[in-house]
Amino acid sequence: MRAARKLLNAASIFALSVTPAVGGAVILQAVSVSTADAAVVRSISVSGNQRVADATIADFVGYQSGKNFTSAEVDNAVKALFRTGLFSDVSVNTSGSTLVINVVEYATVNQVLFQGNRKLKDDRLEAVVRLRSRERFDQQALDADVDAIVEAYSRTGRSDVQVNASVVDLGENRVNVIFQIAEGGKTKISQINFVGNNAFGDRRLQGIISIKKTNLLSWFTRTDVYDDQRLAADEEQLRRFYFNRGYADFRVISSSANVDPETGNIAITFEVDEGERYAFGNIDIDSTVSGVDPEELKRSVETRDGKTYSAKDVEDTLIAMSEKLAAKGFPFAEVTPVGNRNFENNTIDVSYIVDQGQRAYVERIEIVGNTTTRDYVIRREFDLSEGDAFNQILIRRAQKRLEALDFFQRVEITTRPGSQPDRVIIVVQVADKPTGEFGVGVGYSTGSTDTSDKGVNFEGSISQRNFQGRGQAIRLAVGGGVDSRTYNVSFTEPYFLGYRMSATFRAFRSTNSYDDDGYDSATSGGSVSFGLPITDNFSANFGYSYSQDEYTVTDAALLPSAIDTEINSGRNPYIRSAINYGFVYNSIDDRNDPHEGVYVSVQQQVAGLGGDAKYIKTTADGRYYHTLSEEADIVGFLRAGGGNITGLGEDVRVFDNLRLGPSRIRGFETNGIGPVDAAGNHLGGTSYLNFTAEAQFPLPAVPRDLGFKGAIFADAATLFGSDLADATAASTDMKFRTSAGISLIWQSPFAPLRIDYAFPISKEDTDEVQQFNFSVSSAF
Template sequence: MTYKEQHVAAKLRLQSTTFLKPAIVAAFMGISTTSALLPTVAAAQTYSFTAVQIEGLDAIEADTVMTYLGFGRGEPVSAAELNDAYKRLVASGLFDTVTVDPRGSTLVVKVAEFPLINRINIEGNKALKDDQLLALLQSQPRYVFNPATAEQDAETIAQAYADKGRIAAQVEPVIIRRAQNRVDLVFEVVEGKNTEIERITFTGNRAFSDARLRRVIGSKQAGILRFFVSADTFDPGRVEFDKQLLADFYASRGYVDFDAVAVTSEVAPQEDGYFVTYEIREGQQFSFGAISTATEVEGIDPAAFEGLARIREGATYNPAVVDRATARMEKQLQQDGYGFVRVDPRITRNERDGTLDIAFTIVRGPRIVVERIDIEGNETTLDRVVRQQFTTVEGDPFNPRAIRAAAERIRALGYFANVDVQAREGSSSDSVIVDVNVEEQGTGAFSFGATYALGQGFGFMLAFSETNFLGRGQYLNLEFSGGLDNRNYAVSFAEPNLFGRDLRLGFSGFYNQTTWQEGLFDSRQFAVEPSLEFPLSETGRLRVLGGVEGAEVMNYVGNSPTMLAEQARGFQYGGYAGAKYSFDTRRNGLGNPTNFYGEVAGTVGGLGADSQYAKATALANVTTTAINDSITLSATVEGGMIRTMSGAGTRVTDRFMMSPDDVLGFGSYGMGPRDLAAADDDALGGNYYGAARLEARFPIGLPEEYNITGGVFVHAGSVWGLDNSPGVDDDLYIRASGGAALYWETPIGPLRFSYAYPFMKEAYDVEQRFGVSISTGF
């Protein structure tokens, strides 16, 4: 039984007439009657009360009433002053009713005190917790109850729900009488449903369609997954942030004059949704014109900084490119020992040509230093995690550009719901204090569920991840997954700023035990791997690694000589070491429509086992957009090789096995060398592999809120080559397929439904034309 139900008999609804109207009427009747009994000339009459009689006090002291009256015994008081005293008593908020009655030389003041609040309770709230709402209230326990304040508190609670997208929420204050003139104050909440964004439209846009712009902003239209997506709830704060996202999007594509003129939010007639319209002005698109360097500081050669601009004339203008070039030049100036010197990019517009000339001018900046950096709001996250995002420390010259860049890096951490970085004057005019105010948000995730994959069957998954472990900015992931044929355990940990520098120390380990779906053999594998990753350039990183790995093939039931020899080798384990270099243009944060990704990795393994090997892999991808960003094109090539250095040769657990995602249309272990002499045509894997993929994704006319797009693809690849395996067909045969796919962005990840037709294959290949998998990208 709820708190309200226990005391429903004693409940009194709060209405203005219950507390205020009788008091005001009675009081004014008293004053009016007194005035009516006096002659007209008595309007200027004064009173002098030798006694003030106060009736009805319980918890409030008489001195408090005298203070509000504003005059003492024996003092002359006019009729107007007496009326003002009455108004002060009513406005004090301490009394339910007030009457002031002059009786000769005695002033009789009759009051009925408002009760004291015993406690405050909130009922019916689920979306917002008690502690969130109680912190907003002006009414407080052990303070005098005021119906006007209670009504205002009810409006405050309703507004809190409106800010969360529940504009239909209703809140009613209710009191329950208690002994000794006390009341319990209850706020009854009817939350209603989330008020969703039914439609988002744009006016004034010519370069980009509504569909493309809807993908830019954070707010989303309500779709078929409305129960899981919070971004479709109307939030005025998010709408304002969306305007900035639109401005950044247009600016990165050369529209420097873009302006979100207005945003109109209209409530649907049923009050169950919003129609949001962005009125925008795109302006002219600009490209980079002449790029030059100049100096106003004696002794600095501007020609030495020309190579740091790295801007191609004719490329689409992007302010982020200018900021990057400016930062590189300022960093070089600091390394050359120039303090309080900055780079000022001066822009000249050429309206007719549609170009912007940039002159990077080295100038002297104000001699202002950073006195200190104050960090507030981080209850869990350590100060050093935030401080590590600053390239500026106490005592360095103040550089607004560096402070803004640090603020963006703090936001990119994902630890905080809100980040505000401001600079203010320090203890002297030549110093500043940088204030960092953050609002923490949840960084841990616990997930579990069922999975299904063609070729592997049903399974389940249980995982825990934390991106800010113990507030140290560390990453931790624990995962278990499995099904009837496999068990997988994995753990990974990373410290992204070892010794306070951009050094990522990682540790990972896994153990899996698998029964192939065909039931031909079982396998066990494990690996433990520490690694260290660091930047080599703005877009390139190197990862060095080492560890111990082991594997075993067992319970083989076929007749392949190769597989029987594999099983006879038993459980083998040994050490390995390697390195991986990756290049990703997205790391520069420029948001270019064309991005390049590449990686090259090499490993030497089997150290201490019965066979040693060298392994190398490489991958390159380019992704770009076309037709005003409505179509995404992707091209990927990859390959690898493993060679025996000494010993018994490579193992099936070390060799390459094409997965269905590498070349669509083929099943797990569906292509590659086969022991044709065996009755079961066992897949053995290969020492070499290569694949190429061309893909295109595009809208298919469905509403954007469904997050469903279409695609077409052509894949080709092969696995080949074994070590001295007689009777095995390990020649190079190209396989190829083509088909179509549907991509669905869901809360559990991007799903891909594909149909692929293999038009180049071998007779013994295993086809899998229909596929469902998690879509991956670069």
């Protein structure tokens, strides 16, 4: 027995082999068994390596001549080699005083090739696969890449795509990877059906969801592409729509996509249960937190007794209360709404319970899915950061802000546990969307009865609302007509100097040739303005502008008296230096397709900080949108505005007078109404008022998915008053012009396009008519 033990100790040979298994697991295989005694190695033998040098492998395992190698150290050597990611198989053992290492290197990808792909180009597919040229080949990565390519095609509506992958051995442990793709045809969405809806028809609900039936424009909009995530998002859209219109019990029972085996087309069906429609009942606030006075929170309540129930109003109330509690030193206070349904009168009593919430802190904010927008653009919309007290209501507010940016197709914010029980990780998942726009405006003037001022006016612009993913906006615009040219460039930084304050810088130049009046003009200048948000809907602005007007006489015999006097007054060029300030309130729900909300803007400009101009100008504009019929999707629109300019110590000159056009009264040309001189030349006025009433509605017999709407409108406006001696007394009176007309509105793949045709109802003989007007804004 003693001799046998001595023999085993003398052998001192052990080995360990590690082989990767399916799924990434590691199988340990004992090659031979030895004693636990260490073996002293004095040399190393490496085999199987083709690209990795022996010395590099020796460094990986920590080889040193004369070092003792135990079984544990052999195990560590094997793991170290696998951690390099260079080898598919490794074995390490000692034989006498030699450390023996055998490796099998991963093959290197020489090229990744795509064949048969026409709809998705190589660069699109290269972005979704994991295998890369000059990197190691991995069978699991190859399998995952096949699935990724199938998923990429599915998102374009080609769910029957077939992808076959092959590997071509080039020798010297190099391979080419080839994906052979049969794209197949595009799957169409032939039907979108709703079951169980009574309050709203199918056409109305189809306008709510993002998935659309296949139509003539689907090749561009791609709104007929089906995937599970979009279907789930549309379920949430339906819930929001119903919850905000009184249907607190609404639920989506099921949503399904059935494929027709003959055509391959998809029919989508939503089965819903609308429930009853509710109004708000009694509203009260109860607090269990010492120091919190419920009476002070009542001003934050957006829900009112008798008002139609709206989940949005409840959410706005929660946000307002949470902000007020945090400002008063209660960062962990939680506001929970508790609803009590009264089924007899269909009301919901809401109690807002204020409790001391669990103390939790934000560990970090993770942002996922943004391919264009920079992380910091998203982070700055949060009122909390790493280390701050976690507040679910402020998370909801950040989501609303991110959605309001209009940079993303969708915004989802979730949470998960952090590294400690009182730590929370916030996960923000977004999907960027195109934010570039171009605009085209076209108008045709028929001229007045005593002039030949007819022709087409044009304006084109290109802009980017999320320039280089930094949240900045840049706009270039060029316009003009037969005798005019305009040039504008502007840049907006929404967080100037790191503060939640926007800064807009603008430069402009315009030239006009007034052949009938015997002169030309050129105006150049610039401005800087700052916007300061006070609440989510209310903001203030202030700034400075500078401009210079230059006039050139082309025919002195044709000059109107007022213009002749001004040009020869010794103030040519004429310098205007002014400060601007005002405020804006905006609660419009959708800037492209508004249904509800109020917009109010009041602005004032004071000229006289140097320069020649000395006046104070005030303008106001108010707009109100309200859905007149939910079922028919009829939206009412009211607008009212006014303005005045008053000289400071001097009369208002002709070039500073106010002017109106199609933007406030359709049917009339810009500077086509108001005070005139004896020859009928329009001089502008010192005051104006304008009013509009409009109803927008879907076009009957036209599929809602095409995005067409109609409108009928009536406009009224007056431009009156003048400090000019040349103005005829009759033309300076406050005489209203009125018009009515019809419009065609198209929510195009670019953005809203509108064609107006107006019929002047009441006008003066000197007015200049422009019955047709066309405008469009477009995203690319």
